[in-house]
Structures are given as C-alpha cells and as structure tokens.
Amino acid sequence: MIDTSMRYDVCVVGAGPAGSTCAFYLARGGLRVLLLEKHRFPRDKICGDAVCRMAHPHLERMGVLQALLREKRARYTASGGFVSPAGVRYAGDSASHDGAQLVLTVKRVHLDEAMARAAAAAGAELGEQRRVIGASFEPRRGEWRIQARARGAGPESRFRTRVLVAADGANSPLGRALGLIRSAPQAVCSRAYLKAGSHRFPYDGMVYYPRELLPGYVGIQREADGDVNYCVFIVPGGRYASRDLRRVHHRLLESNPWITRDLGTQVEGERMRAAPLRMGGIARSFGDHLLAVGDAAGQIDPLTGEGIQYAIEGASIAARTLEQAFAEGDLGRRSLARYHRRWMTAFGRDFFWARQMSRLQARLPLLLDAFADLSNERGMDFMIQWARIMTGIQPKRDLLRPGLALPLLPAIARRAVKGVRPRHLTLFRSHRE
Ligand SMILES: Cc1cc2nc3c(=O)[nH]c(=O)nc-3n(C[C@H](O)[C@H](O)[C@H](O)COP(=O)(O)OP(=O)(O)OC[C@H]3O[C@@H](n4cnc5c(N)ncnc54)[C@H](O)[C@@H]3O)c2cc1C
Known part of the structure; x- marks a missing residue:
C-alpha cells in the first residue's frame, strides 16, 4: 500500500529495466523508494529481447537471471552470426x-515483471497502474510534488519525494516537461513474434544487413518458448x-532471400x-x-539499437550516485x-564511435562484406572479437585496433578492387534459395 502522506527519498517513474534496477539498488541501500508504473504487470514491451552481457551480473544480483533460466523463460544465444549486404x-x-x-x-513480458517484483x-x-501526470x-523545501492518476479515469494521488528519477522510456514525457529533452527519438524499430512451429529458423540469433536498409538492419532472435522475434531497425542516415x-x-519478411531461407515462407x-x-x-541527464x-x-547504442544493458548499467550508476549524494546531504x-x-x-x-561506425557502414557497405569474408x-x-x-x-x-583493423584493410581492398571474389560468389549462391 502506497503511503501518500509520507515523503519518499526517491520516486522512480517507469518500471522498465532502468527504473526497476534503480529502485532495486536504492531500496537495498536503505532509501525509501516509490516506483510508479502506468501499466499493470505482466505487460509487454516492444523489443528485440536480446539482453547483452553487461546486464547479466545486475540481473543475477536481483535474483532475476537465475529465476528466468530456471523457469525456462530465458535462454542464452549461442549459434548465429550475420549476413552482409552482398549476401555473404x-x-x-x-x-x-x-x-x-x-x-x-x-x-x-517476463523480464520486466521479474525486475519490478525484485x-x-x-x-x-511498487505502484502499478499509476501514470505520473505532473511533477x-x-x-x-527541496522536494517534488508528484501527481499520478490511477488507470482510466481513476482518482488522482499526490506524493512527495526528495529526488525524482525519470525512467519513463524513449518518449519520456517527464524528461520533456522538465526540460531535459528537447527532441523526438531518432529511430524506430518494428517487432513481430513468429510462432514456434511456423518457422524453421536454425539459429539462436542472426543479424541481416540488406543494403537498402543500412545503417539499419534486421535482427532475429530465438525465444525460450521457440517463437522467434523478428525486428526491423530503421536508423537515420539511410534510405528509409x-x-x-x-x-x-x-x-x-515476405521476399528477402536470406530471411525467407532462414524462416520459411509460411510464418505465422x-x-x-x-x-x-x-x-x-x-546532453544533460540531471x-x-x-x-x-x-x-x-538516450542510453541506446546508435550502431546496434541495444539499450537494455545500458539502461540497467546506467540505472546502477544513478543509484550509486544518489546514495552518495544522500550521504553527503547534497542533492x-x-x-x-x-x-552524467x-x-x-x-x-x-x-556512443560517439558507434555513431561513426553506423554512418561508415551506410556509406561503405563493402566493409561488412569484407568482414564476412574474413570471418569465413x-x-x-x-x-x-x-x-x-x-x-x-x-x-x-576497438574496431580500430590492429588485430581487427589490419586484416580488414586487405579484405576491403580485395572487395573494392577486384569486386566479389569467386570463392565468395560461390558462398553467396550456396546460401540463397
Ligand atoms: C522494437 C525495438 C527493439 C529493441 N530491441 C532491443 C534489443 O534486442 N536489445 C536491447 O538491449 N534493446 C533493444 N531495444 C531498446 C530497449 O527496448 C530499451 O533500451 C529498453 O527498454 C530501455 O528500458 P527503459 O527502462 O529505459 O525504458 P522502457 O523499457 O521503455 O520502460 C519505461 C517504463 O516507463 C513506463 N512509463 C512511461 N510513462 C510513464 C508515466 N507517465 N507514469 C508511469 N510510468 C510510465 C512505461 O510503461 C514503461 O514500463 C529495442 C527497442 C525497440 C523499440
């Protein structure tokens, strides 16, 4: 039961991976924390569902990683790779x-509920179905007045808190209202779960770089229940x-030869x-x-579109900084x-380098082809690596380090000067329908 008369130390708005991680660490550190979420769990979130390594120790500390693996709701990705713009x-x-x-x-739907419960x-x-509508x-007094509305036309409640953490996602109405954010999100991504049994995806995860889509890409991940998650990222700087x-x-999904080869054509x-x-x-997150x-x-990698691990890592840094600030009495x-x-x-x-790589990839697709050649x-x-x-x-x-960059230079030159080498033409053909 949320106590509306109490003054909280921290109110976190949004119980996605960022908000729940921040609330977890702060509460564990002994602070009075209110975590407000506009939906009721379990709730879906449109995502590619790939959680990279930096997040794993945090999920383990929260007890979430072990539980999800035990319940067979999560699985590690082992097999996979990528298809370059030329089809290598x-x-x-x-x-x-x-x-x-x-x-x-x-x-x-599983991850976010487990994290919020942790x-x-x-x-x-945790206040579910509480949409924050004003702050x-x-x-x-050195405090925030927060207004939240229960689902639908439910009653409005007011809370007091010393610190406010905006963890309300890419659109962040709160971040915009409070002047931290001035622009719209730059990229967009689709998602469709394809049913187990209707596809024939042979990998755990695969990335496809159709030339027309660069610097965006298609990502396909196999879920623990056998469904696959099909996502198309459209990133600024490309044709779309x-x-x-x-x-x-x-x-x-319907006609790309690499994708239909891996999924089949009867997907549901x-x-x-x-x-x-x-x-x-x-520019300023405080x-x-x-x-x-x-x-x-904006803690999303501009090259890969991945944000879960950065949301979690960033939230743990936020919690550490807040604990320190409370101890010092300076908020x-x-x-x-x-x-920040x-x-x-x-x-x-x-992220600066990620953005440069994203631009380079769009201008020089043969970089990815050369990389696929070398990987083979x-x-x-x-x-x-x-x-x-x-x-x-x-x-x-580290993409610029000699171990990676030096072998890549002759491979790029081969692609640029000679065009596609016969060996890879064979490879290319052998992988098409
Ligand atoms: C299609 C797509 C595919 C993606 N694929 C991947 C991937 O494979 N791997 C990866 O690492 N990242 C991926 N991302 C990015 C990833 O989804 C985000 O980086 C991640 O969800 C960020 O977590 P968050 O907690 O900051 O925000 P969110 O997960 O968006 O959580 C924000 C929460 O705030 C709540 N909220 C919003 N407004 C209010 C309010 N006023 N009051 C109360 N609650 C509110 C929302 O309901 C939500 O629960 C993808 C993104 C998209 C769109």
Whole structure:
C-alpha cells in the first residue's frame, strides 16, 4: 500500500529495466523508494529481447537471471552470426567455442515483471497502474510534488519525494516537461513474434544487413518458448524514414532471400508493432534533485539499437550516485552531475564511435562484406572479437585496433578492387534459395 502522506527519498517513474534496477539498488541501500508504473504487470514491451552481457551480473544480483533460466523463460544465444549486404553469410557457435554467453534472450513480458517484483522485494513500493501526470519542484523545501492518476479515469494521488528519477522510456514525457529533452527519438524499430512451429529458423540469433536498409538492419532472435522475434531497425542516415517501417518490415519478411531461407515462407505470428528509440545519449541527464535514466536519457547504442544493458548499467550508476549524494546531504544539480560524467565514462562516450561506425557502414557497405569474408576465412576467434564489440563488452573504438583493423584493410581492398571474389560468389549462391 502506497503511503501518500509520507515523503519518499526517491520516486522512480517507469518500471522498465532502468527504473526497476534503480529502485532495486536504492531500496537495498536503505532509501525509501516509490516506483510508479502506468501499466499493470505482466505487460509487454516492444523489443528485440536480446539482453547483452553487461546486464547479466545486475540481473543475477536481483535474483532475476537465475529465476528466468530456471523457469525456462530465458535462454542464452549461442549459434548465429550475420549476413552482409552482398549476401555473404557467416554463422558459428560461440558457446561451444569459448563458452562466452554474450546475449540472453527473454521476452520483455517476463523480464520486466521479474525486475519490478525484485525491486519490490528489495523494499521499493511498487505502484502499478499509476501514470505520473505532473511533477513540480519546490526549491524551498527541496522536494517534488508528484501527481499520478490511477488507470482510466481513476482518482488522482499526490506524493512527495526528495529526488525524482525519470525512467519513463524513449518518449519520456517527464524528461520533456522538465526540460531535459528537447527532441523526438531518432529511430524506430518494428517487432513481430513468429510462432514456434511456423518457422524453421536454425539459429539462436542472426543479424541481416540488406543494403537498402543500412545503417539499419534486421535482427532475429530465438525465444525460450521457440517463437522467434523478428525486428526491423530503421536508423537515420539511410534510405528509409520511420514512415516506411511497415512496408519494409513486411516486404523483407515476405521476399528477402536470406530471411525467407532462414524462416520459411509460411510464418505465422502477431501483427507488426513498433516503438521509437532515443539513441546516443542526451546532453544533460540531471538537474536539481532530478535524474533521467535508460531510454529517457538516450542510453541506446546508435550502431546496434541495444539499450537494455545500458539502461540497467546506467540505472546502477544513478543509484550509486544518489546514495552518495544522500550521504553527503547534497542533492543539487552539481552533486548529481557526477551521474552524467560517470555513465559517459562507463559507456556513453563510446556512443560517439558507434555513431561513426553506423554512418561508415551506410556509406561503405563493402566493409561488412569484407568482414564476412574474413570471418569465413578466420573462423570463430575473429567473429567473437566482433561480437564482443557489437554487444558492448569491448568499446566500439576497438574496431580500430590492429588485430581487427589490419586484416580488414586487405579484405576491403580485395572487395573494392577486384569486386566479389569467386570463392565468395560461390558462398553467396550456396546460401540463397
Ligand atoms: C522494437 C525495438 C527493439 C529493441 N530491441 C532491443 C534489443 O534486442 N536489445 C536491447 O538491449 N534493446 C533493444 N531495444 C531498446 C530497449 O527496448 C530499451 O533500451 C529498453 O527498454 C530501455 O528500458 P527503459 O527502462 O529505459 O525504458 P522502457 O523499457 O521503455 O520502460 C519505461 C517504463 O516507463 C513506463 N512509463 C512511461 N510513462 C510513464 C508515466 N507517465 N507514469 C508511469 N510510468 C510510465 C512505461 O510503461 C514503461 O514500463 C529495442 C527497442 C525497440 C523499440
């Protein structure tokens, strides 16, 4: 039962991965935390469901990882790879190679509920079906007045809190109302679950780079229940705009030769749904007694569209900074600016390189072709280096390290000067229907 007369230390708005992680750590640290979510769990969230490695230790601490694996609601991705713009395919099995479990796949309907319940079990008060509709700061008292409305035309409730954390997703009405965000999310992505039994997807996860879609891509992940998650990312800088998403989503699913080869042509599933992505980080994610975390802070990799691990890592940094600020008795803007610096150092600066890579990929698709050539020549060791960078374990600037960049240069030159080499023409053909 939420106590409307009490003054909370922190009110977190939004119980996605960012909000629940932040609430979990703060409550565990002994602070009085209110976590408000406009939906009731279980609730779906449009997503590719690929949870990269940086998130795993946090999920383990929350008890969520073990439970989801035990209940067979999550599974690690082992086999997979990518298909380059020219159709060169590389696929391997990373688990049998070095045991690296880089990506966990879990439907958000399960993940988000488990995380919110973990935050509640740690002591946060979880208010479901409470949409925050207003927040105003009273500098003299050093506290926020929060207005929330119960589902539908339900009654309005008011809460007081010393700190407000906006974890309300890519559109972040709160972040916009409070002046942290001034622009719309830049990218958009579709999702459709395709039913187990109706597809013949042979991998755990695969990325497809149709030339027309660059710098966007198609991602397919196998879920623990055998469904596959089919996503099309449209990223700025390419041929398509957000309004093209529905058409491109269906056309690729129905007639792209690489995708139909892997899924079959008789797939059944839900209708396409879509949601926006705010990528690359916002300029200022803090204010007086105020932080923004996760998608609200734009903590999504501009190259891969992945944001769950950054939402979780960023939220843990926010919680650490807030605990410190409470201990020091200073919740002002300068004190909370440390949060922004810390997440920028941890992963935000690398978004710059991710954005450069995304642009380069769109201008020079043969880079990906050369990479696929090399992966086929050198095998899994080479591929795992790439996968570690793409999943954020190593920074994107490591793509420039000699071990990766030097072998890539002659491969690019071969592609540029000679065109497609006969060996790869064979490969290309052998992988088409
Ligand atoms: C189609 C698609 C595919 C994606 N695929 C991947 C992927 O495979 N891997 C990956 O890592 N990332 C992926 N992402 C990005 C990922 O979904 C986000 O980065 C992640 O969900 C961010 O978590 P969050 O907690 O910040 O926000 P969200 O998950 O959006 O959670 C925000 C929460 O706030 C609640 N809320 C909003 N407004 C209010 C309000 N006023 N009052 C109360 N509650 C409110 C919402 O109901 C929601 O529960 C994808 C995104 C899209 C759109």
